[in-house]
Amino acid sequence: MSAGSGSMENEFPLELKKTDITPYLAGNTGIRGVTTFDSGRAGPHVAITAVVHGNELCGPIALDWLFRNEVRPLTGKLSLAFVNLDAYDLYDEADPFASRWGDEDMNRLWQNETLTDDSTRERRRARELRPFVDTVDLLLDLHSMQNATEALTLSGALEKGRELARAVGVPALVVADKGHAAGKRLRDYGGFGDPSSAKNALLIECGQHWEQSSADVALASSLRFLQATGAVSPDFGADTLAGFGTPSAQRFVEILQPVTIETDAFRFEQDFKGMEVIDKAGTVIGHDGDTPVTAPVDGTVLIMPSRRLDKGMTAVRLGRYLA
Ligand SMILES: [Zn+2]
Incomplete structure (x- = not known):
């Protein structure tokens, strides 16, 4: 259960510091780390979540900015939530990869089977959060x-996810994918992953865990998301957004398959960082034990190759650019 949460050598500078979230832990909802502002008017419940993974520092920086700038919804409700409090608490600059989670990956637990079980810290926390997430x-x-590659939105497999990504407008890269064999992500939970539901969700990978630009992307994405959903007026945070510059045109990648590791001996052919384009279908990009892993199509794009190459985990996602 704890496989993969351990130490890894870190080559990246720690440009970001851990934000003190203790002022926000009490919240106002009865669920630790969750604050909801209610406009008193009808409208959607819009939420931004941070630290599903404990060593991802950009989310708390963005939420702290929103709290300090007294963000409030014009209509409906707005929630700001810190998710994996235990893992965030464990973050240690001396071993910054180690606090991704306490017992297991909290972004694989969002199906009934794991949400009704309390055998790990993450399962207990997910159960606690579920009544909030349901609203x-x-x-x-x-x-x-993990890697210093371009920021991207994971919009899920449905067209409604791509529509919301277009409305938000940043990051420039949008990746449409079905998720992981190991379990459902928060962004795929319940109505978010149901084509007949109006609920919708985006997961944004803001950049390398500890680079300054990931904090900028987190805040820019948050402000544009709040504007796009009508939670705030276009004036809210406008000066800050202007400072981040004009967004580039968006590109969309469709994931053809996640590569799920099936042996204890997975290795890549090269030190892939992500976003490499493999010209020819059939090109070997790695081996899972003795089985070669090959590019499925001409122009295969490698999305987020992992440094944690443990059995059952996703080694890389293979996609192609959409026209
Ligand atoms: Zn994460």
Whole structure:
């Protein structure tokens, strides 16, 4: 259960510091770390979540900014929530990869089977959060990545996710994917992953865990999400947004398959960082034990190759650019 949460060598500078979230832990909902502002008017429940993974520092920076700038919804409700409090508490600059989670990955637990079980810290916390998550209509879930690759939105497999990503407008790269064999992500939970539901969610990978630009992307994405959903007026945070510059045109990648590791001996052919394009279908990109892993199509794009190559986990997602 704890496989993969351990130490890894870190080559990245720790440009970001851990934000003190203790002022926000009490919240006002009865659920630790969850604050909900109610406009008193009809409208959607919009939420931004941070630290589903404990070593992802950009989300708390964005939420802290929103709290300090007294964000309030014009209509409906707005919630700001810190998710994996135990893992965030464990974050240690001396071993910054180690606090991704306490017992297991909290972003694989969002199905009934694991949400009705309390055998790990993450399962207990997910159960505690579930009544809150069940009321959210529009979700932005802030994350960051192991490698220093371009920020991207994971919009899920449905067209409604791509529509919301277009409305938010940043980051420039949108990746449409079904998720992981190991379990459902928060962004795929319940109505978020149901084509007949109006609920919608985006997961944003803001950049490398500890680079300054990931904090900028987290805040820019949050402000644009709040504007796009009508939770705030276009004036809210406008000066700050202007400072981040004009967004580039968006590109969309469709994930053809996640590569799920099936042996204890997975290795890549090269030190892939992500966003590499493999020209020819059939090109070997790695081996899972003795089985070669190959590019499924001409122009295969590698999305988020992992440094944690443990059995059952996703090694990389393979996609192609959509026209
Ligand atoms: Zn994450």
